[in-house]
Amino acid sequence: MSESIYDEIEIDDFTFDPVTHLLQYPCPCGDKFAIALEDLEDGEDIAVCPSCSLMVRVIFDEDDLEQFKEQLE
Structure with a gap:
């Protein structure tokens, strides 16, 4: 099954809800x-829209996740 990716978006363009x-x-x-942040930590990189069939790939390095983890503390 091939994924149909609408776009690739840098993680810095996303908003995070702690x-x-x-x-x-x-x-x-x-x-x-x-x-979910947890999905990114598990190596998943596909964000989905709950209202339509579009998906985007999140472009990030493991180090990028630290900025979001810090907001949880």
Whole structure:
């Protein structure tokens, strides 16, 4: 099964919610792509939109996740 990736987005362009632990980015449909910080830590890099079929690849290094982990403390 091949994934249909709409775009590749740098992690710095996402907004982070320290309460839900979700990184989000606006989707063209009006909703937001979302991926959990935990998923990124596990090596997953695909954020999905809950309202449409679009997906984006999150471009990041493991070191990039530290800035978000610090917000949790």
